[in-house]
Amino acid sequence: MSYPEEYIEDEVYGQRLLISVNADPRELKSNIRAARAILHSYIDVSIIINAHTMSFGHKNPEYTIDGQLGDRKGIMGEKGVTAGFKTAKKQGCKIVVIDLDEHILQVRSYELSKYISRRKADFVSGMITACYVVFDGEAVMVNANLQTRREIMSAIEILNPGTSSY
Numbered sequence: 001m002s003y004p005e006e007y008i009e010d011e012v013y014g015q016r017l018l019i020s021v022n023a024d025p026r027e028l029k030s031n032i033r034a035a036r037a038i039l040h041s042y043i044d045v046s047i048i049i050n051a052h053t054m055s056f057g058h059k060n061p062e063y064t065i066d067g068q069l070g071d072r073k074g075i076m077g078e079k080g081v082t083a084g085f086k087t088a089k090k091q092g093c094k095i096v097v098i099d100l101d102e103h104i105l106q107v108r109s110y111e112l113s114k115y116i117s118r119r120k121a122d123f124v125s126g127m128i129t130a131c132y133v134v135f136d137g138e139a140v141m142v143n144a145n146l147q148t149r150r151e152i153m154s155a156i157e158i159l160n161p162g163t164s165s166y
Helices: 028-040 078-092 109-117 122-123 149-155
Strands: 007-009 012-021 047-049 063-064 067-074 093-099 130-135 137-142
Touching: 007 028, 012 028, 028 047, 028 063, 028 067, 028 093, 028 130, 028 137, 063 093, 067 078, 067 130, 078 093, 078 109, 109 130, 109 149, 137 149
Parallel strands: 012 047, 067 093, 093 130
Antiparallel strands: 007 012, 047 063, 063 067, 130 137
16 A cells, blocks of 8 residues: 655745655654755755665665665765765655755865766766765765766856865
């Protein structure tokens, strides 16, 4: 027996951010914060925070972003990008949200761009279509198939102006 999904409209972004009444309560605050950063930075995007389920031992993707599955990865450091992409692909995600607010105090765009650029094959194959990087209430979207490492680094620097890239 399946039940129709119920959603609550976000108090800030309304219908642009719908939250499942069955969303994971342990990650809900972080998921809403990161989603709002994306919506703040991209006015034409809409996001659904999905219901929480466990299947095949894997968590389901937290988001549906413009109709595509996406997952938030609260990485501990730049090297976490690799594991985040691998896990997202196993979950069937097309979009990876790299959440720097969870554990990182300063964006190191040089290092972060290096690890995102190394995921180029994921973008070229179409397994991943977009990567949002979230920091301090802002977000940028990068795509290693369409952007060089330097272009990715420049996009990420927008999140943390006035700091060294290295």
